[in-house]
Amino acid sequence: MAPVILFLVRHGESTWNVEKRWQGQADPPLSELGVAQARSAVLRMPTGFEQVVTSDLARARNTAELLAAGLGLPLVVDERVRERYAGPWEGLTRDEIETRWPGMLADGRRPDDYEADEPLLERVLAALDPIEPPTIVVTHGGVIRVIERHLGAPLGRIPNLSALMLTREGTDLVAGQRFDLCGDGGVALEAGG
Numbered sequence: 001m002a003p004v005i006l007f008l009v010r011h012g013e014s015t016w017n018v019e020k021r022w023q024g025q026a027d028p029p030l031s032e033l034g035v036a037q038a039r040s041a042v043l044r045m046p047t048g049f050e051q052v053v054t055s056d057l058a059r060a061r062n063t064a065e066l067l068a069a070g071l072g073l074p075l076v077v078d079e080r081v082r083e084r085y086a087g088p089w090e091g092l093t094r095d096e097i098e099t100r101w102p103g104m105l106a107d108g109r110r111p112d113d114y115e116a117d118e119p120l121l122e123r124v125l126a127a128l129d130p131i132e133p134p135t136i137v138v139t140h141g142g143v144i145r146v147i148e149r150h151l152g153a154p155l156g157r158i159p160n161l162s163a164l165m166l167t168r169e170g171t172d173l174v175a176g177q178r179f180d181l182c183g184d185g186g187v188a189l190e191a192g193g
Contacts, residue, residue, distance in 0.1 A: 003167035003174075005134040007049065009067070009181065010141050012037040013160045014059040020093050023059070023140075024086030024115075030062050037161040038063045041181035042070030049073060050133035055082040055140060063161070064138035073136070080127035083140035084115040117146050125150075128166075128173070151175040 012034030016023050030038070045067065052071070054064030056079040068075040088111055089097050097105055104110065124143055131137075141158045148154050148164065153175035158164070165176035 006166040007136045008144050009138045009163040010158050011060040011063040022089045024090040026090045027058050029058050037182045038066035041161050044181045049136050052136045054138040060138045078127050080123045081139045084120045084142045087111045087113040
């Protein structure tokens with residue numbers, strides 16, 4: 001039996017991406033560019049998927065709606081694949097965070113109510129585990145980075161409308177290549193991209 005393929009896609013550009021604001025579980029919409037990115041990504045998606053699963057947050061859900069409609073696939077909303085909760089940092093820029101919490105970003109520290117990697121990973125893996133068919137999962141950059149770290153493939157920041165291919169070998173997920181769905185034809189990104 002062939003491995004199950006999961007294609008984790010980061011949503012298109014949101015209005016807060018433009019403003020460089022931490023989003024977390026806040027719910028800003030896609031920007032005009034984000035809508036265009038999602039429409040363009042339909043043409044660059046690999047084929048063979050049977051459904052689209054999405055976060056309930058507007059930027060991911062709207063991206064997924066455009067992908068699902070363009071690909072003729074059913075859409076399932078699952079709040080477990082939403083971005084981590086960033087507590088009091090949601091809505092702030094890096095400069096605003098540095099002013100209010102000096103040195104925390106540089107030291108890798110987070111506020112007390114910031115959702116840690118372990119509970120985020122637990123809820124996302126619980127959502128991915130029962131997925132059977134080859135599936136596109138529209139989610140968020142923080143979710144994809146936590147999965148990559150968990151699988152030993154930390155590649156850093158993931159651009160809007162980029163994706164990570166996962167295969168399932170037995171009960172194990174295996175990280176594959178990243179893909180740029182807005183650039184030149186869905187090409188795989190190099191490590192660090």
